[in-house]
Amino acid sequence: LDITWTPPPLGLSHAMRRTATAFLAALLALAVPATLSRSILPKKMTGPNGGKEFHFDAAFPNQLCAAVVSEMHIEVLMHKLQANGEDDVYETAGLAVCLGVVQNYTLTLNDRKRYTLIKAPDGLDEDEKEKFLLHDIEAALVVKETCALLCDEGQQEISEVMYRRSPTETAEAIAADFCPSFTSPKKKSKPFNPKTRTEEPYEEPSETKAPKSQRAFDNFLRDKDTGGVIAGMMETEMHHPERMLPDDAQQLLNEAKEGSRCHVCKKAVQEAFAKAKEEETTPRFKDKWQRDSLITDIVTRVCHGKDFDRIQEGYFPSVAGNPPEWETALGVKHVLKGDKEEAKYPMGWKIYRYKGDQSAAAVNAAEKLGYDISTYGVFKTALLTQTCRKVIDERQADEDLAEMILEGLSGKPSKVFREYCKEDC
Numbered sequence: 001l002d003i004t005w006t007p008p009p010l011g012l013s014h015a016m017r018r019t020a021t022a023f024l025a026a027l028l029a030l031a032v033p034a035t036l037s038r039s040i041l042p043k044k045m046t047g048p049n050g051g052k053e054f055h056f057d058a059a060f061p062n063q064l065c066a067a068v069v070s071e072m073h074i075e076v077l078m079h080k081l082q083a084n085g086e087d088d089v090y091e092t093a094g095l096a097v098c099l100g101v102v103q104n105y106t107l108t109l110n111d112r113k114r115y116t117l118i119k120a121p122d123g124l125d126e127d128e129k130e131k132f133l134l135h136d137i138e139a140a141l142v143v144k145e146t147c148a149l150l151c152d153e154g155q156q157e158i159s160e161v162m163y164r165r166s167p168t169e170t171a172e173a174i175a176a177d178f179c180p181s182f183t184s185p186k187k188k189s190k191p192f193n194p195k196t197r198t199e200e201p202y203e204e205p206s207e208t209k210a211p212k213s214q215r216a217f218d219n220f221l222r223d224k225d226t227g228g229v230i231a232g233m234m235e236t237e238m239h240h241p242e243r244m245l246p247d248d249a250q251q252l253l254n255e256a257k258e259g260s261r262c263h264v265c266k267k268a269v270q271e272a273f274a275k276a277k278e279e280e281t282t283p284r285f286k287d288k289w290q291r292d293s294l295i296t297d298i299v300t301r302v303c304h305g306k307d308f309d310r311i312q313e314g315y316f317p318s319v320a321g322n323p324p325e326w327e328t329a330l331g332v333k334h335v336l337k338g339d340k341e342e343a344k345y346p347m348g349w350k351i352y353r354y355k356g357d358q359s360a361a362a363v364n365a366a367e368k369l370g371y372d373i374s375t376y377g378v379f380k381t382a383l384l385t386q387t388c389r390k391v392i393d394e395r396q397a398d399e400d401l402a403e404m405i406l407e408g409l410s411g412k413p414s415k416v417f418r419e420y421c422k423e424d425c
Contacts, residue, residue, distance in 0.1 A: 040183050040185075041064070041183070043055065045142055045146065047138035047141065055113070055114050056116075059116060060114075060117060060146075064183075065175065065178070065179035065182055066171075067119070068093075068098075068147065068158065070172075071104070074100070086159060086163045089163040093155050093159040093162065095151065098147035102133075102143055103133070105133075105143055106118060106136065107143060161178050238316045238317060239316075239317070241378050252379075255348075260332075261347075261391055261424040262421060262424045264383075264384060265392070265425070266417045267351060267384075269413060271324070273413035273416055275302070276298055276406070299401050302388070303385065305324055306322075308322065321382065322385075324388065328358070330353055331351075331380070333368060335349060362376065399420065404416050
């Protein structure tokens with residue numbers, strides 16, 4: 001691989017780079033690779049922000065395969081994985097090995113404007129290596145995604161060749177012999193139909209396969225992260241994704257939390273009231289001894305996502321921050337001085353429901369706020385989630401919203417939120 005590199009302009013602080021490293025590791029832990037046909041990798045991939053397209057050079061699949069072989073070779077020999085048979089090698093050949101790839105490789109554009117894989121030069125200190133690997137966060141994430149695809153598709157083949165050849169051959173020799181044939185497109189065979197003696201059309205599986213190597217990933221992370229730094233950062237990232245935002249965005253977020261309290265309070269009360277009305281139609285609600293606990297549970301969860309119980313048990317949420325599901329339909333606007341809506345939103349922030357295509361509406365909202373769609377998504381989700389928990393969760397010891405809702409179910413939600421949210425409005 002060509003490892004010539006010119007240092008890019010730095011756009012991430014030291015703390016941001018460390019958090020981003022954790023972000024990659026967390027995504028590796030949670031990602032479920034999609035099943036691909038045996039061309040192994042796509043010719044292009046859209047970055048996680050949805051805007052940047054990565055068109056891969058024809059050599060990219062072979063380069064990525066060589067990187068996987070190199071990282072596997074190191075692990076097999078260092079930890080003597082073949083000592084107890086092939087099982088440990090097989091498990092490492094799945095998702096686990098991609099952590100090593102992400103920690104050592106990234107993408108770069110060649111003269112043909114196509115992306116190729118590049119390895120971090122030897123001799124870099126920790127900070128220099130982080131700058132090299134994380135100067136383009138989307139590229140790092142695409143390396144992760146493509147590695148997961150390749151290893152999910154070829155886990156058995158990679159495992160077999162590394163188990164058999166690692167003890168006696170170099171990684172370079174194995175890659176040169178194995179990767180060209182492994183990454184070349186192969187035609188899918190069709191199942192034979194004995195009744196018609198013809199082949200039936202091949203259909204792609206409708207569901208993605210879950211990775212088989214979560215245990216190997218955990219062991220791999222434990223071995224690599226002896227000081228617990230990455231694990232700690234992973235936990236921070238999955239529970240507080242807003243800490244990845246640039247400093248100016250975090251400052252604006254703090255301002256927005258204060259300016260949007262009234263609107264978020266109203267929205268949260270409306271959501272809780274609507275769920276309570278649904279609960280009112282169930283047989284268990286007829287039992288007056290259960291009503292209080294049923295409505296209390298609704299209020300307890302209204303600012304949280306579907307993984308509320310899992311988080312209590314110590315698991316990561318499936319969506320960073322575990323935001324309430326109702327926030328996806330809402331947008332955020334910063335109402336500046338002179339804006340025609342200034343009189344209506346004197347605190348400077350408007351929370352509104354998207355109209356039409358939500359994806360297009362979100363892109364438009366991001367542009368108005370001056371952020372890319374990814375930054376806007378983190379900003380908006382953190383704003384609605386954390387403000388909701390501030391005005392609902394933190395006040396339940398002193399004010400019983402559940403009791404207000406229960407008493408007001410026969411009326412309209414406006415009466416409840418006017419009473420409950422008066423301090424914030």
